Amino acid sequence: MRIRAFIALLAVAASLVAAAGAAAASPTIEMMVIGKTHTLLAPRSVTVKATTVKIGRRRCRVAAGTALAALIDARAKPRVTNVAGCDPASMFVTKVGPDANRGIAGWQYKIGHTSPSFSAGSTSGRLRRGQQVLWFWCARANACQRTLAITVKSDRLTGIQRVTATGYDDNGHGVKVAGATVRIDAATTVTTGRDGTATFSVLPGRHTLYASKAGLIQSFPQTVIR
Numbered sequence: 001m002r003i004r005a006f007i008a009l010l011a012v013a014a015s016l017v018a019a020a021g022a023a024a025a026s027p028t029i030e031m032m033v034i035g036k037t038h039t040l041l042a043p044r045s046v047t048v049k050a051t052t053v054k055i056g057r058r059r060c061r062v063a064a065g066t067a068l069a070a071l072i073d074a075r076a077k078p079r080v081t082n083v084a085g086c087d088p089a090s091m092f093v094t095k096v097g098p099d100a101n102r103g104i105a106g107w108q109y110k111i112g113h114t115s116p117s118f119s120a121g122s123t124s125g126r127l128r129r130g131q132q133v134l135w136f137w138c139a140r141a142n143a144c145q146r147t148l149a150i151t152v153k154s155d156r157l158t159g160i161q162r163v164t165a166t167g168y169d170d171n172g173h174g175v176k177v178a179g180a181t182v183r184i185d186a187a188t189t190v191t192t193g194r195d196g197t198a199t200f201s202v203l204p205g206r207h208t209l210y211a212s213k214a215g216l217i218q219s220f221p222q223t224v225i226r
Helices: 002-025 067-073
Strands: 028-034 039-047 051-055 058-062 079-082 091-096 106-111 132-138 147-154 160-168 174-176 181-184 188-191 197-201 206-212 222-225
Touching (some): 028 067, 039 067, 051 079, 058 067, 067 091, 067 106, 091 106, 147 206, 147 222, 181 197, 188 197
Antiparallel strands (some): 028 039, 051 058, 079 091, 106 132, 147 160, 160 174, 181 188, 206 222
16 A cells, blocks of 8 residues: 555645646746837737647748747748758748838747847747747848837835836847837826836726837836835
C-alpha cells in the first residue's frame, strides 16, 4: 500500500511539473495592435499558445511564447512571408488588417519598450508572463515613431495624481514627452507640460488612463485605484 501511495504521489508531482512547464511555455501577456490610422486590437490579455500560420501553400508551425504566436492567437489574422520555407527565424509579417507593408513602412513589434533584433517567430526571445507586446505600424524602418508609456504617482489622501509621459525609440531609450494628451476614464483629459508631466485629481474608485500624441504610438492603459 505504501508503494502504491508513493507511486501515486510521484504521478501527481509529475503532473504538476508538467502543468507548470506548459504555463511557462504558453504565458499570458498583454497585447495591443496599432494600425496605420487607428487601433486594430484594443489592449487585452492573450495566452500565447503554439499555433500555425499559412505561408504560401504551406501551413507552418509557430512556437508558443513568441510574438508572432501572440498576434495569431489574438485573432489579428496577419499575413506572413518566409523566404526560407517554414523557418521560424525568417517569418516576416507583411500585413495586419487593412495595412500592408509598403516601401520602408510596415509592421514592427516591441516587447516592453524595445524592438527585438530577432524574428517574431523565433524562440530566441520567448515571452514571459505579464509582459507587454505591442504590434504597430512603423512609418520608417529602423527609425520608427516613438511609443508612449506612462507612469503615475498617486496621493491617495488627496486624490491628486502626477502622470509622466515617456516616448521610447526602437532601442528602448526614453525621453519625456511634452504635449501628450492623457485621457482619464474616456471622459477627462490633461496635457503634459514641458517636463512631460501633468497633474489631475480623481474621486475614490478605479480609474483607467492612457497617453496619446499625434505622430507617436499611444500607450498601454494603466489603472489607478484610490
